[in-house]
Amino acid sequence: MEELVSLCKRRGFIYQTNEIYGGLQGLYDYGPLGVELKNNLKDSWWSSMVYERDDVEGLDSSILTHPYVLKYSGHEDTFTDPLVDCKDCKSRWRADHVKDGICPSCGSDKLTDPRPFNLMFKTNVGPVDDGSNFAYLRPETAQQIFTNFKNVIDSTSRTLPFGIAQMGKAFRNEITPRNFIFRVREFEQMELEFFVEPGTDEEWHNDWVKKRTEWWENQGIARDNLHIIDVPKEDLSHYSKKTVDIMYKFPHGVEELEGIANRTDFDIGSHTRHQNEFKINSKVIDNEHSVTKLAIQNKQTNEWVIPFVIEPSAGVDRGVLALLNEAFGIEKLDNGKERIVLSLKPHLSPIKAAVIPLKRNNNELVSKALDLKRMLQKLKLGRILLDNSGNIGKSYRRHDEIGTPICITVDFQTLEDETITIRDRDTMEQIRISIKEASNYLKKNILYEW
Ligand code: GAP
Numbered sequence: 001m002e003e004l005v006s007l008c009k010r011r012g013f014i015y016q017t018n019e020i021y022g023g024l025q026g027l028y029d030y031g032p033l034g035v036e037l038k039n040n041l042k043d044s045w046w047s048s049m050v051y052e053r054d055d056v057e058g059l060d061s062s063i064l065t066h067p068y069v070l071k072y073s074g075h076e077d078t079f080t081d082p083l084v085d086c087k088d089c090k091s092r093w094r095a096d097h098v099k100d101g102i103c104p105s106c107g108s109d110k111l112t113d114p115r116p117f118n119l120m121f122k123t124n125v126g127p128v129d130d131g132s133n134f135a136y137l138r139p140e141t142a143q144q145i146f147t148n149f150k151n152v153i154d155s156t157s158r159t160l161p162f163g164i165a166q167m168g169k170a171f172r173n174e175i176t177p178r179n180f181i182f183r184v185r186e187f188e189q190m191e192l193e194f195f196v197e198p199g200t201d202e203e204w205h206n207d208w209v210k211k212r213t214e215w216w217e218n219q220g221i222a223r224d225n226l227h228i229i230d231v232p233k234e235d236l237s238h239y240s241k242k243t244v245d246i247m248y249k250f251p252h253g254v255e256e257l258e259g260i261a262n263r264t265d266f267d268i269g270s271h272t273r274h275q276n277e278f279k280i281n282s283k284v285i286d287n288e289h290s291v292t293k294l295a296i297q298n299k300q301t302n303e304w305v306i307p308f309v310i311e312p313s314a315g316v317d318r319g320v321l322a323l324l325n326e327a328f329g330i331e332k333l334d335n336g337k338e339r340i341v342l343s344l345k346p347h348l349s350p351i352k353a354a355v356i357p358l359k360r361n362n363n364e365l366v367s368k369a370l371d372l373k374r375m376l377q378k379l380k381l382g383r384i385l386l387d388n389s390g391n392i393g394k395s396y397r398r399h400d401e402i403g404t405p406i407c408i409t410v411d412f413q414t415l416e417d418e419t420i421t422i423r424d425r426d427t428m429e430q431i432r433i434s435i436k437e438a439s440n441y442l443k444k445n446i447l448y449e450w
Contacts, residue, residue: 001251026177026185036350056163061144082114137171163194188316195307239266258314342403360390
């Protein structure tokens with residue numbers, strides 16, 4: 001993990017937030033390369049969840065959330081972790097992160113009994129700060145999908161089965177954030193709520209576990225590093241009939257990357273008005289505040305149904321960490337030296353290609369390279385960088401380290417015959433092609449590689 005964290009900072013993937021003031025625990029910023037990698041991962045998810053299907057709609061809802069949403073979802077009562085205090089050094093710990101009843105900070109065995117600690121952040125809304133006008137920062141993106149259920153049906157005429165996808169920030173006041181960006185207090189989720197007819201839920205659940213596992217493999221995660229586990233009954237969330245976790249072999253251990261839950265009819269059943277008009281299977285809190293019927297009509301039977309929900313829910317930050325860990329390698333070269341290489345799949349690479357003039361101060365070379373960069377940038381494959389550092393060897397090493405799949409060198413021969421050198425990150429092989437072929441070469445190798 002240390003090598004990876006160091007690379008992330010050195011090359012501009014991830015920084016500790018507010019570092020100049022000593023930082024804030026459990027919060028990180030994504031630098032110039034990190035933001036590209038993260039966006040590419042999210043684009044890939046959105047493409048597979050929304051564009052490549054015809055039964056999923058997208059949503060981007062607000063982060064500040066009405067307290068009733070999180071009351072009826074069960075978060076106000078149950079979204080807690082067990083907290084213990086050390087009576088000697090006054091530090092606070094998540095009870096299940098403390099080994100053998102010993103304070104990890106000072107070694108004291110004088111710990112309080114565990115008590116529930118709610119992980120939601122609250123903030124004041126509007127100019128009066130008397131505690132009565134507050135909202136929560138959403139602890140998951142899912143709830144606003146449920147509260148928009150009727151809006152989406154009314155505006156799209158969807159029938160079951162169909163899904164609503166959303167990516168975005170979620171906030172949890174984790175007691176002990178740890179392991180770099182693995183457990184943080186502000187993170188992003190990629191969540192799909194897939195609404196199905198009761199009775200078809202188990203089949204859909206299996207289907208989504210398979211699809212999501214394949215998707216992670218397509219992002220470049222080795223199947224052997226993914227562990228698919230059934231969450232034991234006693235660990236299931238209050239809404240879940242069954243949850244399957246996709247675990248990844250992170251540098252600190254095998255932990256959850258994505259959870260796929262069968263949330264039954266709990267969510268729509270919780271947020272609908274007139275709950276007693278429907279057959280709701282799960283145990284919901286009596287809702288006295290919802291003003292909207294959240295049900296969908298079966299077009300054949302005309303019956304109003306509260307759908308079951310299958311939810312694949314993945315963490316973007318955990319995805320980034322898994323991808324970086326998977327791609328990071330140190331290779332021994334024939335000349336006895338080593339190179340660091342980040343073998344990201346090209347669709348995820350922060351920079352798709354670097355165009356490098358052989359000599360830094362040569363106007364003709366630099367101008368030719370700039371023309372080429374502009375031409376390739378127009379393909380809209382992602383970032384094409386003009387790397388005018390003037391040292392080809394160093395540029396190649398730097399681009400290996402940040403995962404750029406293709407380096408293109410513009411040299412004196414280019415000025416004569418309009419050819420360029422293409423260097424492949426993984427094989428380090430070089431070929432010469434004409435500038436005319438460059439667009440197709442890039443499209444073939446960046447777009448269609450996976
Ligand atoms: N809507 C269901 C839900 O939020 P979850 O298992 O609590 O379920 C889903 O979270 C995913 O969000 C996790 O699999 C993980 O990838 C990510 N996640 C949860 N808490 C996180 C944290 N504190 N830091 C980073 N990622 C987190």
